[in-house]
Amino acid sequence: MALAIYRKYRPKKLADVIGQENITTIIKNSAAEGKLAHAYLFYGPRGTGKTTIARILSKIAECETRQKDPEFAKKGEPCNKCQACLTIDSGQMLDVVEIDAASNRGIDEIRDLKENIKTLPSLYKYKVFIIDEVHMLTIQAFNALLKTLEEPPQHVIFILATTEYEKVPATIISRTQRFHFRKLTLQEIVTKLESILKSEKISHHKEALEMIAYLADGSLRDAESLLDQIISLRGANITVQNVEDILGKVDFSKTIGMCDLLIKGDLQKSLEYLYDISNQGYNMFQFNKDITEYLRRVLSLHLNPSLETMFIRELAESEIKEIKQHAAIADTDKTINLLKSLITAYSQMKYNPFPIVPFEVAIIENLKK
Ligand SMILES: Nc1ncnc2c1ncn2[C@@H]1O[C@H](COP(=O)(O)OP(=O)(O)OP(=O)(O)O)[C@@H](O)[C@H]1O
Ligand SMILES: [Mg+2]
Ligand SMILES: [Zn+2]
Numbered sequence: 001m002a003l004a005i006y007r008k009y010r011p012k013k014l015a016d017v018i019g020q021e022n023i024t025t026i027i028k029n030s031a032a033e034g035k036l037a038h039a040y041l042f043y044g045p046r047g048t049g050k051t052t053i054a055r056i057l058s059k060i061a062e063c064e065t066r067q068k069d070p071e072f073a074k075k076g077e078p079c080n081k082c083q084a085c086l087t088i089d090s091g092q093m094l095d096v097v098e099i100d101a102a103s104n105r106g107i108d109e110i111r112d113l114k115e116n117i118k119t120l121p122s123l124y125k126y127k128v129f130i131i132d133e134v135h136m137l138t139i140q141a142f143n144a145l146l147k148t149l150e151e152p153p154q155h156v157i158f159i160l161a162t163t164e165y166e167k168v169p170a171t172i173i174s175r176t177q178r179f180h181f182r183k184l185t186l187q188e189i190v191t192k193l194e195s196i197l198k199s200e201k202i203s204h205h206k207e208a209l210e211m212i213a214y215l216a217d218g219s220l221r222d223a224e225s226l227l228d229q230i231i232s233l234r235g236a237n238i239t240v241q242n243v244e245d246i247l248g249k250v251d252f253s254k255t256i257g258m259c260d261l262l263i264k265g266d267l268q269k270s271l272e273y274l275y276d277i278s279n280q281g282y283n284m285f286q287f288n289k290d291i292t293e294y295l296r297r298v299l300s301l302h303l304n305p306s307l308e309t310m311f312i313r314e315l316a317e318s319e320i321k322e323i324k325q326h327a328a329i330a331d332t333d334k335t336i337n338l339l340k341s342l343i344t345a346y347s348q349m350k351y352n353p354f355p356i357v358p359f360e361v362a363i364i365e366n367l368k369k
């Protein structure tokens with residue numbers, strides 16, 4: 001595969017963006033009415049579409065077809081065919097400037113920017129400045145930016161993006177139209193991975209994709225990079241075994257198996273099971289994390305069954321079914337103690353030449369009679 005998946009499958013128009021419906025709808029409607037804002041702030045977790053939508057928005061601003069054809073403009077999407085759209089897609093558009101505030105904290109860029117925004121766009125309608133990781137700017141750079149945000153020229157659009165909203169000064173925030181990006185759900189990620197694999201003509205097991213999506217924790221970019229890794233190492237078949245081998249992730253059924261023994265209090269079988277997992281070369285840290293996460297959910301559902309509606313965003317239905325069954329029989333105090341011990345064991349495992357030992361001790365302490 002010549003091109004990394006996450007670049008090849010980056011959405012080119014709003015309709016292709018997964019999730020983030022509130023955001024795409026608002027942008028589309030304002031584009032349809034020809035009322036773009038002059039400063040946006042996109043914030044939310046990594047790999048959820050901030051840069052992607054920033055680029056689509058730049059195309060909407062510059063698209064020549066939209067400017068020539070009022071009927072087309074009402075669609076609120078870029079045409080993806082005109083020179084402006086194509087140049088932006090290839091990353092060569094001079095009037096769309098992407099600044100990465102993380103790499104040099106932006107002092108020179110923002111100084112240049114102040115000069116730069118005074119000049120008119122070279123060929124197109126707007127100058128668009130996308131400032132990524134905007135929370136990394138220095139105070140001086142923020143101050144310079146603030147001045148320009150106070151009275152942005154008509155031909156300028158700012159799109160600020162960040163994963164750390166709290167670190168952006170309130171004075172900046174208040175001058176922008178804000179959009180909160182959310183993590184993508186497990187199902188949304190699986191569906192996108194399925195469609196990528198279909199185009200690439202690569203076969204797969206659904207559980208393998210669920211595992212990847214689970215690990216990606218709401219980030220589509222992470223899911224796509226993991227998929228890329230597996231394809232490059234294992235070729236044209238994505239199986240649970242391949243995912244486990246490469247990502248060191250233990251199959252969810254093994255997590256369930258282990259937790260089943262723990263919840264039922266079977267000390268002997270729990271130790272055998274753990275020993276077995278360790279012998280098979282699984283990553284013990286990951287396994288501890290998986291069990292902790294599973295028991296945390298068991299405890300939550302035990303105490304508040306309505307949390308199921310939250311978990312459905314992050315887990316497959318079959319997994320939730322198992323968790324529910326365990327929640328029905330789990331004991332609150334025992335589960336809390338087990339969780340505490342597992343968390344302590346996790347930090348001890350890091351400094352132990354035999355990471356399995358603290359893990360075993362945690363189990364013994366809790367399950368011994
Ligand atoms: N909502 C989404 N819909 C479709 N694809 C997405 C979405 N979010 C992310 N992706 C995929 O992940 C890749 C990276 O997304 P993007 O660069 O937009 O993330 P980001 O939110 O800017 O992340 P970061 O905070 O790390 O910069 C995209 O090229 C695309 O393939
Ligand atoms: Mg980004
Ligand atoms: Zn266009």
